[in-house]
Amino acid sequence: MKRFLSSVTDGSGFDIGLVLLPLAFLFVMSGLPLVYNVVMSFQEVDMFSLGSFARPFVGLKNYIDLFSQPETRPILLNTAIFVSASIAGQFLIGFGLALFFWVNFPGASWLRGLFLVSWVMPGLVVGAIWNWILSGDFGVLNFLLRETGAISGNIFWRSDPNYSLWAVIIANIWLGTSFNMILLSVGLSGIPKDLYEAAELDGANAFQRFWTITLPMMRSTIGAIIALGLIFTLQQFDLFAAITSGGPNNTSNVTQYWAWDLSFRQYDFAKGATISVIMIVFVMFASVVYVRSTRHEVRG
Amino acid sequence: MGISRYAMLGAFALASLSLPAFSASAEDVTISVWSLDRDIQPAPNLINDFNKLNTGIKVEYRQIQFDDVVSEAMRAYSTGQAPDIIAVDNPEHALFSSRGAFLDLTDMISKSSVVKPENYFPGPLASVTWDGKFYGIPKATNTIALYYNKDMFKAKGLDPSKPPQTWDELVKAARKLTDPAANVYGLTFSAKANEEGTFQFLPWAQMAGGGYDAINSDGAVKALDIWKTLIDEKLASPDTLTRGQWDSTGTFNSGNAAMAISGPWELDRMIQEAKFDWGVALLPVPEVGAERSSAMGDFNWAVFASTEHPVEAFKVLEYFVSQDNRMFKDFGQLPARSDIAIPPTGEPLKDAALKVFLEQLKYAKPRGPHPEWPKISKAIQDAIQAALTGQLSSKEALDQAAEKIKAVLG
Amino acid sequence: MSDTFRNRLMFAVALVLAAIYLFPLYWMYITALKTGSAMFATPPKFWPSEPQWGIYEYVWQSRNMGRYLWNSLVIAFGAVSLIAVLGVGCAYVLARYRNIWVDVGLFLILMLQVLPASLMVTPTFVGFSQFGLLDTPRLAVILAIAAKSMPFFVVLVRATFMSVPMELEEAALVDGNSRIGAFFNIVLPLARNGILVSAILIFMQAFGEFVYSKSMIQAVELQPASVGLNSFMGPNTNEWNNIMAYATIYVTPILAAFVLLQRRIVSGLTSGALK
Numbered sequence: 001m002k003r004f005l006s007s008v009t010d011g012s013g014f015d016i017g018l019v020l021l022p023l024a025f026l027f028v029m030s031g032l033p034l035v036y037n038v039v040m041s042f043q044e045v046d047m048f049s050l051g052s053f054a055r056p057f058v059g060l061k062n063y064i065d066l067f068s069q070p071e072t073r074p075i076l077l078n079t080a081i082f083v084s085a086s087i088a089g090q091f092l093i094g095f096g097l098a099l100f101f102w103v104n105f106p107g108a109s110w111l112r113g114l115f116l117v118s119w120v121m122p123g124l125v126v127g128a129i130w131n132w133i134l135s136g137d138f139g140v141l142n143f144l145l146r147e148t149g150a151i152s153g154n155i156f157w158r159s160d161p162n163y164s165l166w167a168v169i170i171a172n173i174w175l176g177t178s179f180n181m182i183l184l185s186v187g188l189s190g191i192p193k194d195l196y197e198a199a200e201l202d203g204a205n206a207f208q209r210f211w212t213i214t215l216p217m218m219r220s221t222i223g224a225i226i227a228l229g230l231i232f233t234l235q236q237f238d239l240f241a242a243i244t245s246g247g248p249n250n251t252s253n254v255t256q257y258w259a260w261d262l263s264f265r266q267y268d269f270a271k272g273a274t275i276s277v278i279m280i281v282f283v284m285f286a287s288v289v290y291v292r293s294t295r296h297e298v299r300g
Numbered sequence: 301m302g303i304s305r306y307a308m309l310g311a312f313a314l315a316s317l318s319l320p321a322f323s324a325s326a327e328d329v330t331i332s333v334w335s336l337d338r339d340i341q342p343a344p345n346l347i348n349d350f351n352k353l354n355t356g357i358k359v360e361y362r363q364i365q366f367d368d369v370v371s372e373a374m375r376a377y378s379t380g381q382a383p384d385i386i387a388v389d390n391p392e393h394a395l396f397s398s399r400g401a402f403l404d405l406t407d408m409i410s411k412s413s414v415v416k417p418e419n420y421f422p423g424p425l426a427s428v429t430w431d432g433k434f435y436g437i438p439k440a441t442n443t444i445a446l447y448y449n450k451d452m453f454k455a456k457g458l459d460p461s462k463p464p465q466t467w468d469e470l471v472k473a474a475r476k477l478t479d480p481a482a483n484v485y486g487l488t489f490s491a492k493a494n495e496e497g498t499f500q501f502l503p504w505a506q507m508a509g510g511g512y513d514a515i516n517s518d519g520a521v522k523a524l525d526i527w528k529t530l531i532d533e534k535l536a537s538p539d540t541l542t543r544g545q546w547d548s549t550g551t552f553n554s555g556n557a558a559m560a561i562s563g564p565w566e567l568d569r570m571i572q573e574a575k576f577d578w579g580v581a582l583l584p585v586p587e588v589g590a591e592r593s594s595a596m597g598d599f600n601w602a603v604f605a606s607t608e609h610p611v612e613a614f615k616v617l618e619y620f621v622s623q624d625n626r627m628f629k630d631f632g633q634l635p636a637r638s639d640i641a642i643p644p645t646g647e648p649l650k651d652a653a654l655k656v657f658l659e660q661l662k663y664a665k666p667r668g669p670h671p672e673w674p675k676i677s678k679a680i681q682d683a684i685q686a687a688l689t690g691q692l693s694s695k696e697a698l699d700q701a702a703e704k705i706k707a708v709l710g
Numbered sequence: 711m712s713d714t715f716r717n718r719l720m721f722a723v724a725l726v727l728a729a730i731y732l733f734p735l736y737w738m739y740i741t742a743l744k745t746g747s748a749m750f751a752t753p754p755k756f757w758p759s760e761p762q763w764g765i766y767e768y769v770w771q772s773r774n775m776g777r778y779l780w781n782s783l784v785i786a787f788g789a790v791s792l793i794a795v796l797g798v799g800c801a802y803v804l805a806r807y808r809n810i811w812v813d814v815g816l817f818l819i820l821m822l823q824v825l826p827a828s829l830m831v832t833p834t835f836v837g838f839s840q841f842g843l844l845d846t847p848r849l850a851v852i853l854a855i856a857a858k859s860m861p862f863f864v865v866l867v868r869a870t871f872m873s874v875p876m877e878l879e880e881a882a883l884v885d886g887n888s889r890i891g892a893f894f895n896i897v898l899p900l901a902r903n904g905i906l907v908s909a910i911l912i913f914m915q916a917f918g919e920f921v922y923s924k925s926m927i928q929a930v931e932l933q934p935a936s937v938g939l940n941s942f943m944g945p946n947t948n949e950w951n952n953i954m955a956y957a958t959i960y961v962t963p964i965l966a967a968f969v970l971l972q973r974r975i976v977s978g979l980t981s982g983a984l985k
Contacts, residue, residue, distance in 0.1 A: 018799030029857030122918035
């Protein structure tokens with residue numbers, strides 16, 4: 001007992017305790033619901049049997065049904081486009097802004113603060129605002145594009161099958177830029193200045209310095225941001241609900257919205273759960289990316 | 301609506317002042333009620349009044365959102381936390397009654413001196429009926445008709461006293477009224493991929509002899525073709541596909557659409573904000589003399605089978621029913637009953653509109669009732685969207701929907 | 711190019727970028743002031759012809775917003791405290807070592823937040839109801855949010871701990887501190903800023919949480935402001951101007967705080983007390 005106590009205060013028991021407690025909490029609070037979803041994807045679920053696990057098992061039937069539905073492939077494709085375009089947009093704009101504000105001009109830090117706006121806005125409100133901005137007839141985006149001569153006729157962002165997914169992507173890039181920018185700013189200011197001074201003495205130009213110092217030093221930050229970005233993007237739900245509801249004709253539908261639609265609009269909980277299992281596979285990939293990126297970390 | 305809002309505030313103030321006097325005594329039975337009504341709508345106000353009667357029954361109220369009614373109710377029911385009384389949207393009533401989640405009220409209704417089935421419009425009554433028994437009581441009802449901007453009719457040389465009667469006339473009028481230079485569309489409605497789309501489309505199909513169980517009939521195909529014409533010729537905004545009825549009618553109010561298909565819930569906002577002369581007409585029919593039809597909306601009351609106090613819960617419902625004559629005057633909703641004459645409001649536009657809506661209500665048909673209505677509705681929405689985006693022809697899209705619906709109907 | 715000219719140019723460019731980025735926010739403010747149908751007008755008006763200033767008072771009064779905001783604060787504070795207590799130690803350990811178990815730990819932590827709240831809410835609700843947690847609904851929501859946001863917190867705080875030099879902790883251990891002593895006396899103070907800032911970020915997210923609160927908190931007296939926003943949306947009605955006015959009241963104070971605090975936020979995440 002004494003050894004146990006001293007291990008807790010002064011040995012590996014201390015570390016294990018610190019990790020296991022939160023992990024246990026997470027397992028109970030998030031792990032069990034996850035398991036519930038996975039189990040449900042192999043069962044026949046009736047809306048009135050939500051409260052128990054005792055439901056008939058149907059093997060892979062839900063998966064087979066799901067993949068025989070004609071909309072499944074386009075929706076998976078949409079999800080891939082949505083995730084990669086959103087992350088690319090958020091990351092590039094966020095990185096650009098972070099680099100821009102990294103140059104310390106007067107007022108930089110104050111103005112940078114303004115870019116964090118989207119972080120504090122509740123998703124519901126962001127969705128409603130973009131719904132207005134992107135409207136075809138009275139939307140202000142079309143109005144501005146028309147006035148500047150960029151387009152001649154209105155683009156129906158929300159209702160044109162060619163644009164609907166991109167309407168949500170635009171809004172999502174706006175939403176995620178602040179998160180990318182702030183974490184990238186943090187990463188940038190963690191790079192020791194003397195590295196740049198040395199490179200400058202060696203005659204490296206700005207581009208070379210970026211390529212040989214900034215990017216390699218940012219590797220772990222970038223890994224973390226992309227992994228977290230992927231998870232946030234896969235959880236993005238409010239924007240779909242507010243802007244397109246997945247329409248028209250599923251052209252802007254993605255897995256997370258579809259799973260909700262199946263579960264809570266059509267009360268097909270088993271299919272909803274089946275989709276969420278597919279999403280788990282996606283995120284597993286993201287987690288591996290993140291964990292690998294931590295290998296390149298430099299201890300300060 | 302302003303007056304009733306103040307009256308309500310007054311009632312709240314009174315209730316809070318006199319709270320100690322009415323606090324629940326030990327013998328009081330507590331009945332919980334869930335509905336989507338908010339402060340200016342019936343449920344919370346009626347409950348307030350009921351609690352003041354001090355009947356030994358204390359009612360607690362929870363407001364839930366339209367989108368969440370069914371999922372919240374199912375979650376609560378399957379974990380034993382269901383309320384005693386709930387208001388559900390009429391097409392979803394059968395979902396619960398067919399599974400025995402709602403209490404069979406037939407016996408209590410037959411003994412009741414307040415609730416009489418013969419007083420109700422047939423449509424709403426059918427929606428609470430399952431297998432010949434009553435599993436609820438209609439709470440209110442509504443339907444859709446055609447709003448039109450009389451000033452625009454005059455400006456384009458159309459007779460404002462002769463709104464379009466048939467589909468062809470509607471399309472012709474829409475062509476005349478559409479004016480891209482002035483940002484005006486001929487018509488606005490909703491083909492959104494949710495229940496609203498189904499709600500708006502089914503009446504068209506029914507007027508032409510179709511229906512949810514015959515969704516690919518020639519008439520229904522023709523109806524969808526007309527919708528497609530409206531969208532393709534930009535007589536209605538392409539955003540019709542993603543916009544609900546409320547936002548669509550907003551464009552009518554702001555003068556950016558000359559006609560709108562929507563329901564009586566628009567009246568108060570329109571009277572306040574539309575700066576032009578407008579009227580309401582019955583939904584146009586396929587050809588002169590064709591059968592009329594319309595959508596039937598709004599909610600029903602039901603008692604959960606899990607309630608411990610069925611008698612008291614029914615008493616609360618009886619009280620609600622006894623107040624049906626206040627529905628329009630105080631809350632702007634139409635009672636689902638044919639025996640209540642709605643008194644004029646003194647607002648000429650509103651009174652004229654009301655007459656049309658009451659006439660239209662006679663042709664309103666329930667959606668279903670079918671326990672798997674959401675799936676049927678989804679098939680119809682998918683077909684509408686596939687046809688209007690040009691991915692399938694109307695015929696192909698509706699054939700596909702018919703196939704899916706057949707699988708559901710069994 | 712002189713430095714002052716460059717600075718001014720940069721400032722001007724930054725202003726333009728900020729204006730573009732903040733446009734949606736401006737649109738929220740302006741829509742709140744429009745009448746119900748004026749917002750549907752084409753072409754859109756950049757300043758309403760009849761601004762409805764009375765709307766803020768109406769929204770505040772009619773929805774009893776003070777109570778809603780108080781509940782939001784309670785929930786956000788509760789969730790952040792719980793996350794901080796559980797997450798800091800976890801992040802510390804995951805930063806201290808570099809082995810396969812740490813990889814597994816990180817992997818699990820990320821994996822466990824895979825599903826959106828809208829899909830987690832049903833199983834969570836069912837579970838909570840079995841344990842009677844729904845009788846204390848705000849606590850239930852705090853627990854759910856904590857589980858949802860903790861992975862993000864751990865990832866951020868872990869990065870902060872990475873910037874605390876290992877030698878300092880080792881020196882403290884050599885001086886006779888126990889592990890606990892070294893953790894509380896040396897490591898924690900050095901990482902304080904980063905922890906605080908991550909907590910602020912989490913706080914702002916928790917302040918706007920919607921899905922769990924909506925289903926778990928049934929009594930209106932206990933609901934947070936995000937749920938209150940919903941009361942302007944009906945089956946056939948969306949009072950957009952009221953929604954936007956409500957959102958303005960809801961968001962503006964946090965926004966102001968955020969802008970004022972942001973210099974500390976960024977520097978806090980980057981530096982321990984050393985720099």
